[in-house]
Amino acid sequence: MDFNLSQEQQLIQSEARRISREVLRDKAARWDLNAEVPWENIELLAKMGYMGTVIDEEYGGVGSNLMNLVLILEELAWGCVSSTLYVFANNAHGNRIQQLGTPDQKRKYLPAIANGSIIPCHAMSEPGAGSDATRIRSTAVLDGDHYVVNGTKCWISRGSVSKLFLVNVRFGTDKGADKGLLLIESGTQGFEIGKVERLMGQRGSPSTELIFNDCRVPVENRMLEGDFSSSIMSMSFSRCCNAAMGIGAAQRAFDEATAYMLQREAFGKHLSDFQGLRWMLADMKVKLDAARLLIYRAASNATGGMPSDGEAAIAKTFANEASLQVISDAMQIFGANGYSCEYPLERLYRDARAFAIAGGTTQIQRNLIARKILGRRTY
Ligand SMILES: Cc1cc2nc3c(=O)[nH]c(=O)nc-3n(C[C@H](O)[C@H](O)[C@H](O)COP(=O)(O)OP(=O)(O)OC[C@H]3O[C@@H](n4cnc5c(N)ncnc54)[C@H](O)[C@@H]3O)c2cc1C
Incomplete structure (x- = not known):
């Protein structure tokens, strides 16, 4: 057992530390004060390859691992938590697609997540289901080659700036319906962003409601075949x-x-x-x-x-x-x-x-x- 970081890990850590101190720290108060999305930092962090740290090289990512990502997030958050949350989102939700998505979904979305042109978000919470995620009420009902999605999500981080939503739904209306994830793109008819919350902190990362009203989503956007536990995992x-x-x-x-x-x-x-x-x-x-x-x-x-x-x-x-x-x-x-x-x-x-x-x-x-x-x- 070795408690020391390897030479490679130390290099990764010191580069993230440099960016955090030289760039992120200075404007952190500005994003917070104005509840402003730190676009210039997001662009810089994307250019540096951080958005795709754990995404495989075949999809344009760095192909690194969670340990290195953790070192990067820790250093970046030292300078600005709001900006760091975007690096977190692209890696965590990109990793979800990498682990749980179909080959087509990976090819379609991972390159854009890795280069930062898409900011994805994960929508689990609902007004009546927070800690108890088994109580989600949003439904996706099969109609030909589409699911028809209805429901409301809340507290969804970066909802107003995301282009891709990993949405936890019930696949049907009956009590025992399978639950799982559906990929829904912004701009899909029947899907709109609701209230933007006034947050105590993390104010450069807006939390919003998502409202689905007879929103039609192609069947190929289903991520899991009824497997709720892997989405929780x-x-x-x-x-x-x-x-x-x-x-x-x-x-x-x-x-x-x-x-x-x-x-x-x-x-x-x-x-x-x-x-x-x-x-x-x-x-x-x-x-x-x-x-x-x-x-x-x-x-x-x-x-x-x-x-x-x-x-x-x-x-x-x-x-x-x-x-x-x-x-x-x-x-x-x-x-x-x-x-x-x-x-x-x-x-x-x-x-x-x-x-x-x-x-x-x-x-x-x-x-x-x-x-x-x-x-x-x-x-
Ligand atoms: C800044 C921020 C960002 C968020 N981003 C997202 C996001 O991107 N996507 C998303 O889906 N959600 C998001 N959330 C929502 C978050 O996941 C929920 O707030 C969280 O899961 C708790 O749910 P709740 O607020 O409904 O609290 P409740 O579930 O109502 O819980 C209230 C209190 O009861 C406690 N409690 C509940 N059940 C038990 C139990 N069985 N045993 C002991 N104590 C219990 C809880 O710990 C809590 O203290 C975000 C929340 C915040 C604040």
Whole structure:
């Protein structure tokens, strides 16, 4: 067992770190303030090949793996979480198509996802079905060589800028109907974007409603033959990415707090001389390192493009909570400045807060972990 990054991984990490510090950091506050989509960053990140990190070379991607993607997302999120979410989306949803799509679907969509000309999104949540995804009500009913889709999705990240939607539906109206994924392109008749949410954080990545009203989708756009569990399984990939982005934001807060402690004075000393704050910083470091090890374990153990759902759930639970504690402690070290919008900490907190909800809440991850230990509940 080797806990060190390989030379190749260190190179990947340092290049993403350079972009994050030289480009992403400067304008992060602007996208947040105006809830603006960071198009110039999306274009740059696409040009650098990040959108297709895990997409196979035959489809124009880099053909790399989840571990390298995790390193990239962590570094980019240090500079700007909103911009990083687009790299996450193209890789996570591109990976879903790569793992679960038909050969035609892969040929049709993966090259455009890899080069960033399509931003895909995944639409599972509905007004009546969040954590309990089995309760989704959106239906796709077969009519000749099309499915007719009806229903409403909510909270769909990047809905207003996406061109391709991986939509979880029931294939029929009866209770026991199979559930699975359907690929729906923007502009399809009967499909429109509804309300755009006003978000607390991640404001450069708009969350929207999707409304399907007798929307006709060709049968060849069905991704899974009634296999709901594999679409849920594919969440474990996203969960590692989600955890890594939160830790990237927390590392930024940690770095800011370290620099602040070395220059800010109180009672004739630097903050770095107060034992209570030194221990606080030490505890922050312990949490960051522990979270990283769990994320790297899940990511580097991933086989066939999918990490183990148990390892991903453990990494997400710990990292989501650790990142919020670290950022909150950094705010405390900054005193009133930590609460000011002049400094990045409050934005980092708002951005990181979403990670503990999106992609399956930390409670749902604990349910999954407990099920691995104890089995299913018997009543
Ligand atoms: C910024 C953001 C982006 C998002 N992006 C997307 C997206 O792109 N696509 C998408 O499909 N969805 C997206 N979501 C929705 C997200 O997946 C859901 O919010 C999440 O799954 C929780 O569902 P809910 O909000 O309906 O909460 P609920 O399911 O109503 O849960 C409410 C509370 O009860 C807890 N709870 C529920 N069931 C249990 C249980 N069995 N045991 C213990 N506790 C439980 C939950 O943990 C939570 O604390 C996004 C959400 C946010 C905030």
